[in-house]
Amino acid sequence: MQTQKAQKIDLSVDYPCPCHRRGNLTPIALTEAFGCNRCQRIFVVQESGYVIEELSTNYPYKKAWRWTGNQWSTAHSGLGRAYLPLTLIIIFGVVFLLLVTTLQSPLSSSMTFRAIAALVLSAMLVLMLWLACRR
Template identity: 45%
Template sequence: MKPEKIDLEEHYPCPRCKRGQLKAIVLTEAFGCDRCNQIFGLAEESYTLEQLSTSYPYKKAWQWSGTVWRDDSRGIDSTYLPAAILVVILPLLLLWLLTVMDFPRTPSMVLWSLLTALLLVIPALMFWLSLRQRR
């Protein structure tokens, strides 16, 4: 669906709380929700509505389709899959390389390779858990 231009003279439902109405704030290019008191500003030639009053590092953004808001946030999600694949495949590749090469298989070598793999997987797990908590 093609986004519609957001008009300051119109009233829209709040994209955050879904119960309130957005009303234009006088002398600004911003909207305020009458229910949750969030403030939203216009961006990208009035096609995108961004949440302004947030401490979250990635701005939430929406586009109006004529009937509903479509989430247009650009955050860390777009880089999640390649980073997760890299962090999971790298330790597996390292373990495979250690088993294929003709290294002496001492218990200390196995322990070091497992420790290395664990240290590479833990940040991926923390990253995944932080993304799940955000939603």
């Protein structure tokens, strides 16, 4: 799917609401903000006029959108996209090292057995975490 380039948000134009498709965002006088006539949410213009962000929300990470000319697209930060894979890699490494140092082979103290067992158990744990986070 081809992504469209974000356009600068004009403070004098009405836009559709990114949360409710039937609502319209109208500019709030003397501010750099928009209000939805349907859901009563307030959106503030950020990042040099290319992004709107929901102002008051209980959600810990504020939602943001970019205007592509005919629709809103979700604006993601670069760190947010890499957060889950980075966390899973760190967990995998820590669990692998802990298991290599604590596992004992039933036959002997073979390092190969310990490494393979730690690798399998670490991979299973990371897979379970990834599946849980995907939901």
